[in-house]
Amino acid sequence: MFEILRKELNGFLNSLIAYIVISVFLTGIGLLMWVFPETSVLEYGYADMETLFALGPYVFMFLIPAITMRMFAEEKKAGTIELLLTKPLTDWQIILGKYFSGFLLVLFALIPTLVYYYTIYQLGNPVGNVDTAGVVGSYIGLALLGGVFTSIGVFSSLITTNQIVSFIIAVFLCFIFYTGFESLASINVWGAASLFLEQLGIVYHYRAMSKGLLDTRNLIYFLSVIGVMLMFTKFILGSRRW
Amino acid sequence: MSIQVQQLTKIFGEQKAINNISFEVGKGEILGFLGPNGAGKSTTMKITTCFLPPSSGSVKVCGLDVTEEPLLIKSKVGYLPENNPLYLEMYVREYLAFIGNVHGLKGKTLQSRIDEMITLCGLTREQNKKIEMLSKGYRQRVGLAQALIHDPEVLILDEPTTGLDPNQIVEIRALIKKISKDKTVIFSTHIMQEVQALCDRVVVIDRGEIVANDKIEQLKSNQVEVAIVLVEFEENIGVEGLLAIEGVISADHITENKIRIKATTESDIRPKIFAFASKHNFTLLGLQQEEVTMENVFQELTKNKNV
Numbered sequence: 001m002f003e004i005l006r007k008e009l010n011g012f013l014n015s016l017i018a019y020i021v022i023s024v025f026l027t028g029i030g031l032l033m034w035v036f037p038e039t040s041v042l043e044y045g046y047a048d049m050e051t052l053f054a055l056g057p058y059v060f061m062f063l064i065p066a067i068t069m070r071m072f073a074e075e076k077k078a079g080t081i082e083l084l085l086t087k088p089l090t091d092w093q094i095i096l097g098k099y100f101s102g103f104l105l106v107l108f109a110l111i112p113t114l115v116y117y118y119t120i121y122q123l124g125n126p127v128g129n130v131d132t133a134g135v136v137g138s139y140i141g142l143a144l145l146g147g148v149f150t151s152i153g154v155f156s157s158l159i160t161t162n163q164i165v166s167f168i169i170a171v172f173l174c175f176i177f178y179t180g181f182e183s184l185a186s187i188n189v190w191g192a193a194s195l196f197l198e199q200l201g202i203v204y205h206y207r208a209m210s211k212g213l214l215d216t217r218n219l220i221y222f223l224s225v226i227g228v229m230l231m232f233t234k235f236i237l238g239s240r241r242w
Numbered sequence: 243m244s245i246q247v248q249q250l251t252k253i254f255g256e257q258k259a260i261n262n263i264s265f266e267v268g269k270g271e272i273l274g275f276l277g278p279n280g281a282g283k284s285t286t287m288k289i290t291t292c293f294l295p296p297s298s299g300s301v302k303v304c305g306l307d308v309t310e311e312p313l314l315i316k317s318k319v320g321y322l323p324e325n326n327p328l329y330l331e332m333y334v335r336e337y338l339a340f341i342g343n344v345h346g347l348k349g350k351t352l353q354s355r356i357d358e359m360i361t362l363c364g365l366t367r368e369q370n371k372k373i374e375m376l377s378k379g380y381r382q383r384v385g386l387a388q389a390l391i392h393d394p395e396v397l398i399l400d401e402p403t404t405g406l407d408p409n410q411i412v413e414i415r416a417l418i419k420k421i422s423k424d425k426t427v428i429f430s431t432h433i434m435q436e437v438q439a440l441c442d443r444v445v446v447i448d449r450g451e452i453v454a455n456d457k458i459e460q461l462k463s464n465q466v467e468v469a470i471v472l473v474e475f476e477e478n479i480g481v482e483g484l485l486a487i488e489g490v491i492s493a494d495h496i497t498e499n500k501i502r503i504k505a506t507t508e509s510d511i512r513p514k515i516f517a518f519a520s521k522h523n524f525t526l527l528g529l530q531q532e533e534v535t536m537e538n539v540f541q542e543l544t545k546n547k548n549v
Contacts, residue, residue, distance in 0.1 A: 003343040015331060079327030083388075086291040087344045088317040
């Protein structure tokens with residue numbers, strides 16, 4: 001698994017993908033948080049990081065599929081998948097190696113935003129007047145959400161040989177998982193099932209975590225979505241029908 | 243036996259790619275896998291390397307079954323897939339290190355193996371380049387180096403020389419010959435000279451079925467039913483006299499002085515022609531039996547079924 005992980009990370013670093021992804025994410029979030037008046041913390045006047053945690057998922061929705069779209073699609077197109085699958089590696093080693101390389105990149109993009117926490121901490125009146133527990137919960141939530149989007153991206157990359165198709169499918173699935181279920185639940189036809197439908201979406205659990213409450217049910221939700229997506233990936237890779 | 247294929251069948255949807263084939267490859271043998279395009283060569287190789295599962299029948303590599311012990315088999319087999327897929331954005335050494343890593347080679351052993359492969363495959367001058375900078379011949383060498391890095395017992399090469407220029411083909415062939423001394427090698431091709439240059443034995447496959455499995459000499463002599471002899475006289479003579487010789491089936495003028503004679507293979511026709519010439523005082527300028535080439539054999543074997 002670590003061979004694949006290292007190969008993928010080297011690939012990100014050598015092809016500039018890593019630098020572009022990280023700088024686009026940080027520039028975008030930085031502008032939203034500090035410059036654009038509609039969303040700026042400075043205009044808002046409250047010492048919290050709501051902007052990052054509310055808009056971060058939408059930035060991830062486009063960036064993560066861009067990271068993952070080539071993972072399997074390119075290998076299939078170039079035929080190198082045959083090379084990988086005839087080496088002494090299990091399917092899980094290949095999938096997890098690729099998955100964690102994408103997830104690590106997401107975490108690398110997230111780490112520099114910790115500076116924002118320090119800034120807001122200092123800007124608070126009195127200094128330190130910030131909901132630290134809420135911020136910690138939100139960071140864990142955002143990281144897990146990144147993990148879910150990455151697993152969706154890896155899966156989408158495997159079902160096609162075309163990177164653009166893979167990107168579009170991944171963005172669509174991320175959107176459905178993030179707010180789609182909640183929006184569906186708000187249609188007034190489900191009756192009692194609407195709560196269940198809402199709980200299928202990410203937003204429900206993400207919001208709960210941003211209150212600073214780490215409920216195991218929410219953790220289990222995120223980990224199971226990742227697990228299920230990766231199982232689908234394994235299933236498709238195992239079927240070898242391309 | 244290094245490789246045992248027994249009653250192997252592979253079906254893609256409706257189409258039978260391989261139909262009940264069986265063959266064996268002994269340790270240290272070089273087996274040529276011959277057949278027209280779409281005959282099922284690559285499919286057989288993909289099953290042997292555990293990339294595709296068989297529909298029925300069994301394939302054993304080093305005594306292990308491909309459906310039961312794929313990981314073990316993969317670690318014992320070096321495989322060069324068709325069209326030689328490579329990570330073009332990687333450097334040659336980086337690529338070989340990655341493949342070595344996957345095979346569990348580490349540290350000094352890995353570095354010394356990489357150096358060894360680079361010398362063996364003649365990549366010394368290219369070792370610090372990106373793979374995408376290399377010409378096709380050198381990419382092929384990288385592909386071979388990759389297949390050999392873990393010192394596999396069995397080497398499976400799917401059309402290792404396609405798309406190379408004649409010099410490169412000769413070089414790659416020499417390389418295969420060099421590395422195959424203590425390994426079992428299967429390689430597929432549709433170039434006949436290659437088989438003659440490299441193999442001990444040939445399996446000819448057509449439309450998913452084995453049409454021949456024999457030593458090259460054996461194959462050739464099986465196929466020869468008529469001998470063809472080219473004769474050249476100084477004089478311009480008619481064919482009637484030649485037709486009277488025992489064993490001659492037909493004789494045709496190619497040019498005024500050259501005659502192409504078909505004869506039975508029961509006995510050599512050439513001494514008789516010589517005797518005929520000296521008896522009639524003709525000057526014999528040339529007398530040459532045409533070699534049966536692998537091309538003839540191949541065409542003969544694969545044409546029968548083209549209904």
